[in-house]
Amino acid sequence: MPFLITYLSCMWVRCVLVSLLGATFLLSFNGYALELDNRTYKTAIEQECHGCHFDNRMKPVGTLPNGSRKWTDQKCVACHTEIDEIAYNYRNKISDPRYVALPVKDKRLESMEKYPLSYLHAPIWPMFEKQTVRVNRKTLVKFLNAPHGTCDGNSCNAPKMMAYTNISEDEVIAINEHLGAIPNESDLEVKGSIKKGEALFKQSCSMCHGNSQLSGYNANAMSLFSADWIHQYANGKAVEGRSMPKLPISRRDAHDLYAYFQHSRSENEEALAKAVSQVSADFEQLPTGSIPPKALNYIWNRLWRDTGCVHCHGIEGRAKEVFNMAGKEHIEQWLSENDPSILYQRLAIREKEKEFGMGATPAGMPATGRPLPKPLIKLLGIWIKSGCPNEKNENICKEKWNHHAQ
Known part of the structure; x- marks a missing residue:
């Protein structure tokens, strides 16, 4: 069995x-x-x-x-x-x-010793019996749309949490009436000083939070937290059993830090969006050509499992509903009915997410894993532009692709 x-x-x-x-x-x-x-x-x-x-x-x-x-x-x-x-x-x-x-x-x-599976460290709730709300509606929605990864110096990792892109504040609150407890972003948070927050961060926080190596949170990642939570946590009032030493700050300091964290995330989002916008142009520059039989054999028989795609797209759930990879016939159907360049784009976007240490819109794939090797993504791009041939060299998506290219 x-x-x-x-x-x-x-x-x-x-x-x-x-x-x-x-x-x-x-x-x-x-x-x-x-x-x-x-x-x-x-x-x-x-x-x-x-x-x-x-x-x-x-x-x-x-x-x-x-x-x-x-x-x-x-x-x-x-x-x-x-x-x-x-x-x-x-x-x-x-x-x-x-x-x-x-x-x-x-x-x-x-x-798995070096590259473990996802979800192994998801916390059991409630995390802390005395914990207060850590987020406001704006920061939560931003996080769900584009979760943060981790960064160490000049190297980053893509987020390990699946994104829920294009969800709005109203949609989050509508999930359940109890979510009404999440506060809106306050006027004081909006009016915080980015410049003062950056100065305080560099002086008192950057030793541990300049990257994600020690704490798991750099400035971009700390954009998740509300100013109220930042104030309570820094002063040691919110969490018992924490490893971070107390750092006495005022509420005004917390609002300034909040403003700086939001600014830091926004700058990173803009840079990531610019990089993602280049992906379509990169695809257009790929050549077409005959795909070797061994490559076709790999694409149709091993690719979807070796890269982990079927772990989401081969079982029941929303991923399978979007792109069913349970069998070759389902893959052929998707390729013939959709714009196959989307597959290349989503795989290439995952590399950008790794580069910037945060999620993009649209989200990259694999959703919770490492980016696929660049040569493999390039091969898939050439395969798509060449008509998505099957093992019999019958083009599955050529007509669709030619229409798209025009």
């Missing part, structure tokens, strides 16, 4: 709300954290956050004869955690009966 792997159907816009909002929001749901497999939740938030942030996220629905556990599609954290356990045992030569039925290559199990 095969090992059951179910990836990524958790809708991150709701999941992240749970980890970002404190007790004011969370405790209202404490009595409803029941097993999803036994009942239908009353709210979309409870349904879609369950597998990532609820305290019973590691509860399986069954166990296979070899010890592998069965997970529902919502149990992203649990499924990835079990795979990580098997990978650890494999690397350390520890016998594990689950390994035999695991449909993951040994090479990937080895690489």
Whole structure:
């Protein structure tokens, strides 16, 4: 009996709300954290956050004869955690009966030490019993549209959280009435001094937050937090068991820091958008030509699995609804009915997201993974411009592409 792997159907816009909002929001749901497999939740938030942030996220629905556990599609954290356990045992030569039925290559199990799966560190809610709301509506919506990654010096990583692009403040608040507790951006936050905030940051914060290496948050990433949260956290009032030392600041300082963080993010967004705008021009410059048989064989038989695409697009969920990669016939259908240059663009955008350490609009792919190698993206671009030939050299998207090019 095969090992059951179910990836990524958790809708991150709701999941992240749970980890970002404190007790004011969370405790209202404490009595409803029941097993999803036994009942239908009353709210979309409870349904879609369950597998990532609820305290019973590691509860399986069954166990296979070899010890592998069965997970529902919502149990992203649990499924990835079990795979990580098997990978650890494999690397350390520890016998594990689950390994035999695991449909993951040994090479990937080895690489998980350096390149781990996503979702392994999603926090269980409530993060802190005394936590107050950490965000305002503007900062939360910006984060959901374009999550931040991490940066160390001149090198960055793309965000590991899936983006929920084009969601508005009204749509976020409409998810559930309890989200009305999230405050609007205040006038004092709007009027904060960018110049004073930058000076304070460089003087008191940049040692740890100049990049993301020590704290996980640089100036761009700290644009997520409200000025009220910045004030409470810096003064040691909001979180117990924290590692950051207290830094006495005034409320005016917090508003200035808030303004600087928003400015820093805006500058990074503009630079990223400019880089993304070049992707279409890069595609236009690609040549057309005959694709070698070995390359065609790889594209049609291994690409979608080797690059992790099927982990989202091959199982039930919104990714599959947009681009079904469950079989060759589904891939051919998408290529024939859509503009295939989108595939190249989204893959190329992921490299830009890595370069700037934040999400773009439209979001890059793979949504939670590393960018694909540039030569592979280029090959796919040439393949698309050459008509998306199948293994019989029949062009799947040539007519569509020629119409698009005109």
